[in-house]
Amino acid sequence: MLALWDLQKTRPICSALLLAAFALGGCSSQLADLTPGDAQPHVREPGTYLPVHDLPPDRDEAIIPPDRRAKIEAELAAARDRQAVAAKDAK
Structure with missing residues (x-):
């Protein structure tokens, strides 16, 4: 009776x-028809791939100057130490 219900x-x-x-x-199926009438057809030439072997040009300068990098690393180390102390106090 339960199965029928x-x-x-x-x-x-x-x-x-x-x-x-x-x-x-x-x-x-009708979504493809929503393209504008004046849209240019996208024709791919066979054999055109993105140039994955091309590397970006080398930079002579560092992205972050060394003095700024040292300051950031010191701030991160101080924050890590504060969190370690806070976690130890929470126990």
Whole structure:
């Protein structure tokens, strides 16, 4: 008796989900038609790949100057030490 009640309850839910999937699937095929009429066609030439072997030019200067880098590292070390003390006090 319980199995029959479950089937009667789940059949409309499954049917509604199936109908919704079909409805949304039908709409997705029309999305390609939404491109503007004056859009240029995107033609790829065969054999054109991104140049993955090209490296960026070398920089003579450091991205972060050494004095600024030392200051940042000192600030990070101080923050790490403060957190270690706070964690030890919390125990």
